[in-house]
Amino acid sequence: MLRIAVPLAFAELGWMSMSVVDNMMVGRLPNSAVAIGAASLGSALFYSFAIFGIGLMSGLDTVVSHAYGAGDWPEARRSLGAGLALALGIAPLLIALTLLCAPLLGAIGVQSPVREEAAGFTRILLFSLPLLLVYTTFRRYLQGIHYVKPVTFALITSNLVNLGGNWLLIFGHWGAPALGIRGSAISTVIARLYLAVVLMLAVRLRDPAAFHWHWPEPGRVWRLLQLGVPAALTIGFEVGVFNTATALAGRLDAASLAAHTIALNVAALTYMVPLGIGSAAAVSVGRALGAKDPGHARRAGWTALGLGVIFGIGSGTMFLVLPGPIARAYTADPAVISLTIRLFVIAAVFQICDGLQTIATGALRGAGNTRTALVWNLVAYWAIGLPVGCWLCFVLKWGVIGLWDGLCLALLLVGAGLLGVWRSQTKLWKTT
Helix, strand or coil: CHHHHHHHHHHHHHHHHHHHHHHHHHCCCCCHHHHHHHHHHHHHHHHHHHHHHHHHCCHHHHHHHHHHHCCCHHHHHHHHHHHHHHHHHHHHHHHHHHHHHCCHHHHCCCCHHHHHHHHHHHHHHHHHHHHHHHHHHHHHHHHHCCCCHHHHHHHHHHHHHHHHHHHHHHHCHHHCCCCCHHHHHHHHHHHHHHHHHHHHHHHHHHCCCCCCCCCCCHHHHHHHHHHHHHHHHHHHHHHHHHHHHHHHHCCCCHHHHHHHHHHHHHHHHHHHHHHHHHHHHHHHHHHHHHCCCHHHHHHHHHHHHHHHHHHHHHHHHHHHHCHHHHHHCCCCCHHHHHHHHHHHHHHHHCHHHHHHHHHHHHHHHHCCCCCHHHHHHHHHHHHHHHHHHHHHHHHCCCCHHHHHHHHHHHHHHHHHHHHHHHHHHHHHHHHC
């Protein structure tokens, strides 16, 4: 499990560190709170739809790992072709939906300076959406065949590309124009082009015959949709609730939005490790089931969950011990720092459950079950957590702290629920 999970966890950390670096660097612009808030809202709008496309590709975890476990390479390659067709077909629709929803930032009451900067940031970022989906398809194929080190390499080195682009284009070094947060968006597009190219080369290196398939069969695309749509909706509901919380925080003062952005950014960074472990659980469980070995699938899932608990204890402790230094790495604004420290305490509470829910989701995905997590996410986040958070924030006047209390409640519920579902699944395998 560690041989697969560690490179994937580093890959997820490399992915998220792009956003961390972006927020840290735009936070050094003259109006720090507006810059951080605009970049956060722009990213939230972009990912509200891009994450659905990324989730659609998650069906590759199941079909490629099952084919790999059964030793059926032609089947795995045909699934790659179906994945690429799906990625390129869905990208224009997601771009159009993002542009149509951009005016909603004004409708929900986001302040004018933040709204205008966020809209410009998003329009540039949309050029990276097809690249992002192609990269995701190649990545799912590589992890499905247990060849994960190139994914880590690509993401770590792409951070260097992004860092250099930010330094040049945000602040205008070496004669480049000083474009502010728009420079950060351009740098992100360049970094995602690099990611797609590197992983395409990695696929050709590991499997030279990977691109030797005919036009994708509709049945294979349909199978990916059957697996991917529930997974995409699950991810969409989870990411969407946090993006909605970001938009709602935009109705508060700039310090509240900036503190929410910083705390969410760091919590999302720690979340990348269980997300990587969850991907490892998906392909390990899938490979075992493809090889007709449910006992190994059961052990793989529980091992991944155990690793998630250990990491959750460590990350929660970090939030409690080092809140001040982490906040000051983003901004020098005393009001933002003070509020961020209070949010870190709430983040510490939900670390273990957040890890359990994403790893259990991955293990169930490896077993071909992508619908159960969808139901739990829908109920816990949207029927319970967000309404409670809004009530605490706007009715009881707790502000952004109330929003985070509602999100914490949702994570506790979904973590406990999906752990119970996985336990029931493993009992079924054991008895049969």
